[in-house]
Each structure stands twice: as C-alpha cells, then as structure tokens.
Amino acid sequence: MSTKERRKREIEEMRLEIIEAAVGLFLSDGYANVSMRKIAKQIDYSPTAIYNYFANKEEILIQILRQGYSIFLSSLKEGVAKSDSQDALERLKASLYAYIEFGFKHPDYYRLIFIENLHQLQRVMTEEDDRIRGFLLLTEIVAKAMSTGALKKNDAQLVSQSLWASLHGITSLLITFPDFSWHEKEGFVTFQVDAMIKGLT
Amino acid sequence: MSTKERRKREIEEMRLEIIEAAVGLFLSDGYANVSMRKIAKQIDYSPTAIYNYFANKEEILIQILRQGYSIFLSSLKEGVAKSDSQDALERLKASLYAYIEFGFKHPDYYRLIFIENLHQLQRVMTEEDDRIRGFLLLTEIVAKAMSTGALKKNDAQLVSQSLWASLHGITSLLITFPDFSWHEKEGFVTFQVDAMIKGLT
DNA sequence: AATATAAGTTAACGGTGTTAATTAAAATAA
DNA sequence: TTATTTTAATTAACACCGTTAACTTATATT
Numbered sequence: 001m002s003t004k005e006r007r008k009r010e011i012e013e014m015r016l017e018i019i020e021a022a023v024g025l026f027l028s029d030g031y032a033n034v035s036m037r038k039i040a041k042q043i044d045y046s047p048t049a050i051y052n053y054f055a056n057k058e059e060i061l062i063q064i065l066r067q068g069y070s071i072f073l074s075s076l077k078e079g080v081a082k083s084d085s086q087d088a089l090e091r092l093k094a095s096l097y098a099y100i101e102f103g104f105k106h107p108d109y110y111r112l113i114f115i116e117n118l119h120q121l122q123r124v125m126t127e128e129d130d131r132i133r134g135f136l137l138l139t140e141i142v143a144k145a146m147s148t149g150a151l152k153k154n155d156a157q158l159v160s161q162s163l164w165a166s167l168h169g170i171t172s173l174l175i176t177f178p179d180f181s182w183h184e185k186e187g188f189v190t191f192q193v194d195a196m197i198k199g200l201t
Numbered sequence: 202m203s204t205k206e207r208r209k210r211e212i213e214e215m216r217l218e219i220i221e222a223a224v225g226l227f228l229s230d231g232y233a234n235v236s237m238r239k240i241a242k243q244i245d246y247s248p249t250a251i252y253n254y255f256a257n258k259e260e261i262l263i264q265i266l267r268q269g270y271s272i273f274l275s276s277l278k279e280g281v282a283k284s285d286s287q288d289a290l291e292r293l294k295a296s297l298y299a300y301i302e303f304g305f306k307h308p309d310y311y312r313l314i315f316i317e318n319l320h321q322l323q324r325v326m327t328e329e330d331d332r333i334r335g336f337l338l339l340t341e342i343v344a345k346a347m348s349t350g351a352l353k354k355n356d357a358q359l360v361s362q363s364l365w366a367s368l369h370g371i372t373s374l375l376i377t378f379p380d381f382s383w384h385e386k387e388g389f390v391t392f393q394v395d396a397m398i399k400g401l402t
Numbered sequence: 403a404a405t406a407t408a409a410g411t412t413a414a415c416g417g418t419g420t421t422a423a424t425t426a427a428a429a430t431a432a
Numbered sequence: 433t434t435a436t437t438t439t440a441a442t443t444a445a446c447a448c449c450g451t452t453a454a455c456t457t458a459t460a461t462t
Binding site for chain 1: 322366368371383388395400
C-alpha cells in the first residue's frame with residue numbers, strides 16, 4: 001500500500017512544480033497576462049494536464065495568494081520582533097512600517113494580494129491555520145498600546161481598521177501610480193505614520 | 202463644404218454611441234470582461250467598425266476614465282461648495298467626506314479609475330482643460346487651512362498626498378473587500394476623517 | 403456618370419480557459 | 433505473468449478574445 005503514499009507525494013510534487021512556474025509568471029506579468037498554456041510550456045506538460053491538479057486557473061491563484069499572505073505575515077512578525085523594545089507604541093510603529101515595507105519589497109505580491117485580488121482574501125485567510133491572525137496581530141498590538149495608555153482608549157477593532165486603511169492607501173498608491181509627483185518616499189512614509197499615530201493619541 | 206461639418210458631427214455621434222454602450226458594460230461587468238464584440242452587438246455594428254472611431258479597446262477606456270474623472274471632480278467641488286462655511290477646516294473636512302462619498306456613490310467608477318487603472322490617470326489628467334486641478338483643489342484647501350492656523354504649517358503638497366492616501370485606503374478597501382467584518386460604515390468613516398485631521402493639527 | 407474616398411462588412415490570425423474524447427501508462431486482480 | 437481496471441497524460445475541439453487585412457458598399461468629388 002505504499003504506492004498510494006508515493007502517488008500522494010508525486011501529486012504534491014506536481015502541484016508544487018505548477019505553482020513554482022505560475023508564481024514567477026503571475027508576479028512578473030500579472031495574473032491576467034499569464035495563460036494556462038504558458039504555465040504548461042514552462043513545465044513541459046500539455047495545458048490540460050494542469051487540470052488534474054488544479055480545478056482551474058483561479059485555484060492556482062488562490063494557492064499563490066496563500067503563499068504570499070504567509071510571506072506577508074512573516075514580514076510583519078519579523079518587523080515587530082526586530083523592534084525588541086517593550087514600549088507598546090514603538091511596537092505599533094514598527095508594525096506599521098513593516099506593513100509598508102512589505103509593500104515596497106514585494107510590490108508584485110502586494111498588488112496581487114491586496115489590490116487585484118483582495119476580494120479573495122477571505123478564502124485565503126479563513127482556512128485552518130493561523131493565517132487569519134494577520135489582522136488580529138495588529139488589533140492585539142493596538143489593544144496593548146491602549147491598555148498602557150500610549151493610545152487613547154477606543155474600540156481596538158475600529159482603530160486597527162482605520163490604521164489598515166491608511167497603510168493600504170499609501171502603499172497601494174505608491175505601487176500603482178509610481179509616475180505621480182510624489183513627495184520623496186521615505187519622508188512621505190514617516191510623515192504618514194506619524195500623522196496616523198498622532199491622530200489616535 | 203457643409204458635408205465635412207456634418208460628417209464631423211456624425212463621427213462625434215458615433216463615438217458617443219460607442220462610449221455610451223461601453224461605459225455601461227465596463228461599469229457593470231468590469232473592463233476585462235467586456236469585449237469589443239459585446240460593445241458592437243449593443244450598438245448593432247460589426248466589431249471592427251469600432252476601430253474606425255477608436256484605435257483600440259484601451260482608447261475607449263481612456264475616454265471613459267476622462268468622463269469618470271470629470272464626474273469625480275464635480276462631486277468634489279459640489280461637496281466643498283455645499284459646506285458654505287468659510288471656516289477653512291470645515292471646508293477641508295467637507296472635501297474629505299466628498300471624496301469618500303464619491304467612492305460609495307460610484308463604486309464602479311471609483312474602481313475603474315482609482316483601483317484598476319490608476320496608472321492611466323496621468324494620461325487622463327494631463328490634457329488640455331483643468332482636469333489636473335483635481336489634486337490641486339485639495340492642496341489649495343490644505344494650504345488655506347494652514348494659513349489660517351487651522352492646520353499645522355507644513356508642506357501642503359506632502360500633507361495633501363498623505364490625506365489622499367488615507368482617503369484612498371478606506372474607500373478602496375470598503376469597495377474591494379465588502380465581505381470583511383468592517384466596523385459600521387458611517388462610524389468608520391467619521392472616525393477615519395477625524396483621525397486624519399487630528400494627525401495634522 | 404465616372405472616379406476617388408471613406409465606412410462598413412466578412413474572413414482570418416494567433417491567442418484565451420476549459421471540456422470531451424482518446425491514448426498511454428500504471429496499479430490491481432486473476 | 434497476464435488480463436483488467438484505474439489513472440494520467442495527450443490531442444481535438446468549443447466558444448470566446450483583440451486586432452489586421454481584404455473586400456464590398458455607400459458616399460463625396462470631379
């Protein structure tokens with residue numbers, strides 16, 4: 001009965017191979033400009049072979065969104081961890097910067113996840129593991145900052161949603177409209193983060 | 202020589218007919234899901250006839266973006282005008298609300314202009330008329346609020362970009378991710394606007 | 403009325419996601 | 433090991449797509 005086991009592994013390997021090919025194409029060319037035929041060519045299979053491993057093109061995207069969201073979460077946690085300060089406000093600031101910096105470091109992932117396919121995020125987050133905790137992470141940090149008095153007491157859920165909105169605004173605008181006459185980037189970001197914090201204290 | 206004049210008018214009428222059909226389809230189905238063939242069918246022409254009036258599908262989009270941006274500008278101006286208060290801060294607040302409300306009233310336009318095709322905005326704004334003054338409008342209001350002391354003095358350009366970012370964040374998130382467990386909308390918006398203003402005073 | 407110009411049509415090219423039918427390979431049963 | 437069944441891959445096909453080229457029809461100019 002080890003054949004079943006082996007086969008299971010083979011399926012997983014094939015799925016990985018497909019994803020690997022697809023993620024490169026999706027990130028460089030954009031989801032819409034990547035065809036099943038292109039993915040198939042890259043892994044030397046016929047286009048229809050892929051359908052034995054993924055129901056359709058969208059399911060490949062979902063899997064890649066999951067991966068991307070994991071990377072996003074790691075970046076966020078790492079960013080918060082690096083600011084080893086115990087000060088709740090510093091930790092909050094660190095997480096805000098970490099969010100924006102993820103966008104700059106992985107603009108293609110950010111675009112794919114948070115701009116072009118945000119409506120799929122529910123499907124990406126709400127499945128088994130702790131992926132959903134991405135937003136909870138921010139909420140917790142906000143709640144902590146409130147309990148220490150660093151932030152004005154308020155609905156932590158509401159406040160973190162407001163923060164997310166401002167973060168998403170600056171990140172997505174800079175990514176999708178790079179030709180605009182933006183203020184120098186670093187100064188813009190620090191100004192935005194400072195204003196966000198100030199608005200809540 | 203009046204035939205030339207008439208013909209010119211006919212061309213303009215045909216362009217209008219195409220745009221009229223396209224705008225409905227683009228807004229309801231999204232740019233990507235609308236084909237030249239569908240537009241053609243709606244106006245009872247062969248698909249290739251359209252190419253006598255627009256170079257390609259994208260040029261139709263650009264024209265529609267221009268229209269949409271005009272509507273956006275009108276909404277903004279109207280929103281500011283309605284708050285007939287002379288108080289600079291009130292005027293600023295009114296323009297912030299007007300921006301978000303445009304997004305809620307015309308989510309399809311907002312998505313088309315500011316989310317899916319923002320990179321085209323340069324082409325939409327920087328042509329002849331005063332379309333570009335959309336962003337200047339906000340900058341001017343901000344500058345005024347600074348000169349009256351209602352807002353902390355600062356680079357008005359930078360401040361208005363920061364405001365735009367926060368506005369775009371909340372508007373685009375609510376539009377593209379309606380299934381999320383958002384705080385009740387009206388409360389969310391007023392909280393966001395208040396926080397934005399507070400962050401700058 | 404004959405000719406040149408413009409505007410519309412159909413046909414075609416190379417592409418898309420996906421399904422159905424078919425062949426080749428692998429696993430199971432005899 | 434052979435025969436049979438299951439599985440995985442292929443090719444063919446469908447109904448689309450944006451766009452170009454060739455052709456026909458209508459309009460305008462000579």
